[in-house]
Amino acid sequence: MKPTLAQLLASRQARLPQLTDAYRVSDGSPWAEVFIDALAERLLVSLRGSTLPTDLHQQLQESGLCVYLKQLDNDVKLPPQHLCGPVLPPRFPICENGVRYIMDMEAGYSQGIFLDQRENRAEVRRRCIPGTTLLNTFAYTGAFSVCAAMAGATTTTLDLAQPCLTWCRENMQQNGIDPAKHYFCKGDVLHWLERFARQGRQFDAIVLDPPTFSRDEKGRIWRVERDYAKLVAKAAACLAPGGWMLCTTNCRKLSTGAFRRMVAEGIPGAQLRSAPMPFDFDGEPYLKTIWADM
Numbered sequence: 001m002k003p004t005l006a007q008l009l010a011s012r013q014a015r016l017p018q019l020t021d022a023y024r025v026s027d028g029s030p031w032a033e034v035f036i037d038a039l040a041e042r043l044l045v046s047l048r049g050s051t052l053p054t055d056l057h058q059q060l061q062e063s064g065l066c067v068y069l070k071q072l073d074n075d076v077k078l079p080p081q082h083l084c085g086p087v088l089p090p091r092f093p094i095c096e097n098g099v100r101y102i103m104d105m106e107a108g109y110s111q112g113i114f115l116d117q118r119e120n121r122a123e124v125r126r127r128c129i130p131g132t133t134l135l136n137t138f139a140y141t142g143a144f145s146v147c148a149a150m151a152g153a154t155t156t157t158l159d160l161a162q163p164c165l166t167w168c169r170e171n172m173q174q175n176g177i178d179p180a181k182h183y184f185c186k187g188d189v190l191h192w193l194e195r196f197a198r199q200g201r202q203f204d205a206i207v208l209d210p211p212t213f214s215r216d217e218k219g220r221i222w223r224v225e226r227d228y229a230k231l232v233a234k235a236a237a238c239l240a241p242g243g244w245m246l247c248t249t250n251c252r253k254l255s256t257g258a259f260r261r262m263v264a265e266g267i268p269g270a271q272l273r274s275a276p277m278p279f280d281f282d283g284e285p286y287l288k289t290i291w292a293d294m
């Protein structure tokens with residue numbers, strides 16, 4: 001029998017880590033092409049098709065929760081729209097493993113965190129110790145930096161977009177971390193990696209979680225399927241002896257095997273370990289994760 005929304009919420013909540021109120025409620029099943037995330041007291045429903053299934057719409061209305069709807073396949077990527085339930089402030093904190101992150105329903109297409117990286121964030125926190133130096137590239141709102149900083153690491157957060165760096169500072173402050181004790185670099189990742197290598201600057205840990213497709217400041221195109229090995233190699237040149245790298249991609253076109261080969265090519269001699277997606281992402285296993293230890 002098809003589970004109800006209430007049953008899905010209860011079964012996910014029963015398996016979540018402590019102090020976590022953000023998770024995937026349904027991942028393309030039982031409603032095909034519909035993905036529901038719980039973000040504190042709100043639900044975010046993302047749709048690949050154009051219509052919301054009627055039975056789901058009714059259950060969302062009956063849930064009494066604040067529900068937002070986002071269209072995934074529009075050419076123009078629009079922010080989610082309020083669908084039903086109470087109207088709550090669009091900017092609010094969520095909690096994951098006791099770490100707070102600011103969400104913003106009006107920030108654009110992405111709301112501040114990628115929930116599918118929950119286990120990787122927890123592992124970054126476990127691996128860091130006071131004094132670890134961590135470089136977080138393609139940082140977005142700096143969630144990996146926050147986790148590393150919570151464990152006592154000194155972080156360098158790197159992104160093309162200044163608002164992302166500002167958001168990262170706010171996420172740190174939410175958790176009692178002083179951003180002034182951390183470093184922030186605005187600009188292109190490849191450019192900064194080359195600069196760090198020239199300066200002989202090395203990090204104990206590097207996070208590589210790029211978008212599938214990007215343009216640098218000069219408009220040059222970068223694609224995961226073509227350029228990931230080169231990115232890993234440039235990062236490896238900035239990795240301290242005995243350091244580690246988190247390599248991930250959500251590129252659906254790339255197989256796990258092909259991704260592993262690219263990472264191995266970029267950082268020869270490293271010990272590689274793949275990791276699965278969190279339990280609540282039980283649909284297509286699109287996120288590939290490799291931990292590379294030197």
Ligand SMILES: C[S@@+](CC[C@H](N)C(=O)[O-])C[C@H]1O[C@@H](n2cnc3c(N)ncnc32)[C@H](O)[C@@H]1O
Binds near residue numbers: 137158
């Ligand atoms: C998929 S998000 C990364 C998610 C992030 N790692 C996390 O866990 O939240 C992509 C980010 O990469 C940044 N970005 C895209 N191209 C870039 C480039 N060439 N150099 C630096 N940052 C870039 C974007 O501004 C965006 O914040």
